[in-house]
Amino acid sequence: MSLSFRWIVANVTILIFATLTLSVSSAPQSNQKVFSSFRFGEHPDWEPLRHSSGISPYHDAPGADIEPPQGCSVTAAAFLIRHSSIYANDDEWEEYMQPFVERVKDAKGAFPEDGPLGFLNDWESPINEDNLEKLTKPGIKDAEKFGKRFRKLYPHLLPPKKLGKKKGILDNLKVKVPFKVWTASSERDIGTAKAFIRGAFPKYQEGHGGEGDGKYISLVEVPNKDPNWSASLTPHKVCDRFTKEEGRKDAREYLRNWGPGPLAKLQALAPSFEFELKDVIAIQMLCGYESVIKGIGKSKFCNARIFDAKDYHDYEYFHDLIYHKMVGYASDVAPYLGVHWLNTSTHNLLSADEGEGDHPHRPYSAASKKDPHLPAPPGLPNSTHTQKLFAYFTHREEPPMALVALGLWNQTEVGPLPLDTRQKDRVWRTSHVLPFLGHVAIERIRCDDKQNYIRAIVNGAAQTLDHCKDGPGNSCPIAQFKAFVNQRMSMYGDIEGACKIEQ
Template identity: 35%
Template sequence: MVLLLLITLSVLTSTYDAIDLYPPYTITAGPTYTAYKFNILQHLTALSPYFETNTNGLSPDPPPGCTVVKAAYLVRHASIYANDYDYEATLYPFLQRLKNASSLENVNFSCASDLAFLTTWTSPITDSKKQVEKLTISGGLEAFHFGTRLAYRYPHLLPTKKTNASVFKVWASKANRTRQSANAFFAGLYGGIQEDTIGQVILIAEGEEQGANTLTPHKSCPRFSDSAGAKEADIWLKYYTGSIIARFAAMGTGFNFSANDVLAMQELCGYETVIRGSSLFCPIFTSDEWLSFEYYFDIKYHYQLGYGADRSPSLGMPWVVASSNLLNEARTTDQDLYISFTHRQKPLLVLTSLGLYNNSCYAGVDDINTTFPLDQINHQRAWRTSELIPVLGHVALERLDCASVTHTGSFVRVLVNSIPKPLPHCASGPAGSCPLPHYMDYVQRRHALYEKFSKTCGVRYKNTTDVLAIYS
């Protein structure tokens, strides 16, 4: 049975990309605009299945004459049934309202073609206590597939057998979904070989008093607010859902949809797709309405985890510094590929530390608030979380050692979901990379711009630390 499962996984992962596990819900335009294809699953922000979008044209392959000699990855976990906040605040209230409405004589969904499926539809979450926050079946396959991809990308960085000196390590925060993602990834990395024969997953505590020595620094930062961005996002939610509610009301179903109901239905498009393989909630909204949903979460994460929260770079910097130091080591170590699994928050914090996707830089303004108006979408924004933190979204740092006619020496480049992303004012190397000494200077300058973790978080617990030391 185990062998059959591994063969099946291998066949699937060699044939399909992660996004192809689910049917693409594509919205097209008229016959004179045949190039327009809007894939809904690529606009669900943190609910999007993994996908890649290369807008700068840079090849993810190592440049000619260059070899990747070290790499560090920070990876978000694979698909889950739902996270606890979405379920408790959005999905459950809608599911209860829908359940109660089934007994009301004046509610009839069958009269509305777009919503007729609600007459017999049932929730994909059948046992919230056992399912919420847990990986879906497809989530395990996604993580396995990702491991296989990195095995093909870095065969020279992977040990083929365990040595007495050390074992190959993958790190993961202690939550069930990150741990399971890391285990499935490990299986894919080694083609299904039991991970303890080659290496092991190192679990990192998610405690409230871990300081910066954790993969979940937002949980050990007393000043971090989960509710940050909610006020601004809710203003936009009420603004954009007004026309949707009016459209649904005109269908004559008798159900009084609220803004929260609309949000829940759009979230269910993502969650139900990764649970059941498809969702009838996806095609009932227009591309404009999906862009509005995407903008809702971009606003929320901007003020919670992005440049709209002053402390964000301080929370992401410990990983950047620790990983950069690993890449800067001249000596060959027992392990040159460092992969860590965490939650959706951490990659966004790291991107602010690196100074990437800053709306203000692109808009030519200094006031971050002007880049996220709450009465219209800023279509020119750089901060698009669908492209940053889909399921298994990741930030990677690669050290390239080059010996070519045009470039000799060591360079560092940033990959965001496998796509090269040049750093501001630090991209003179091959394929937009940065010379290693310049890169280290860049990180040091960025580090100096922000308060250390303990100070910015107002830490009062004892034995805190400003350093991420899990890799040593």
């Protein structure tokens, strides 16, 4: 899906003894295409990768259009982004794909050559124990493209391209604090963040391989099991009460109810091969993973003659059940694990200057005195408030928990998700947030009325906050948003208590 928007040309104002200073020109420019990494066919309801939840290359959410409301411009933004495409998740490989792959190896010739599964007679798995959880080559390229799109979308929020360039007009600018990009400490997160930096910044700023040159750009690695809860990018990894198993139990129950139909289809396609119920999931997972390994349209597992649109809708629901219990509204700890990113990001957006100069160079404690309704987060990230765009790279669990903290896609208002049939009118749809590079973001916008507002973005689509939509384009007046975050922190701020941490 393509997005149209007007992006703002950045002009540079140099303050020799300050940090980076950017001014924003309001001159309209030509529309740009952003975010979508591949195009769907003429029948989007069938496209399997649209309904593959967390096993899909990046694609926009429905209704994607991040152009600010008329008369408004973005002055600050914070993004919580899942890492880019990997060869396979180790749990999904072990439970579903590997057993199927091993049995296929021992059954060469069992698949009719003229049928849609005939390719399995000579097929070799691109996934193995050595490349599990590693970034794919297309995934690295997608992350670089993602960085380039940020440069097009937010040029006025990033350091000028000429900073650090030899013989550049800005070569002598003294920068006290480099622009930071944050990442969780797993290799797939670090690799994604480095590729993002290579896409968003010129070579003379990106450093060796994307870790930043240290003067203008810096990549900050946050340990996965950082004991500082609200500074962590992966709080689920140190929460004693966080569990993946409850969602998996629900999904397995749904598979027992839904799976016999597509299982019978498989058996009819290759009568001499003994299919198992979990193979229904394995084949659909391989459609997604092969697509992010080999490229879009290159996986024969995605053949419509194997599974049709209904099968992929049910497969999507299978994943929605997993994540609803794991990181969604049916999880007791999800709001506690998501609200601290929201609080920290709101602090950063509130500290963005009212005009066109630098961020105030002050610690969080001073910002908290100005905004007493918000509990002060710890020193990281960006305790000095020296930038206006915040990119955080993390794992698949975190963006959905940020959704819960924001109160978006609240499934509890619709009803519980049944295990015997697919609920078609559900609002909890992880395919819209969880593809590789899927993200949740909040933007601060300033409009012609000289007022500031906040709006939420999920994979390129602006979201309406039910509790606050009185601003332009259903955005939220900043004072009301601050009050909302304060309320959420009072409800869910006690992450240690929620997780029953042993000191």
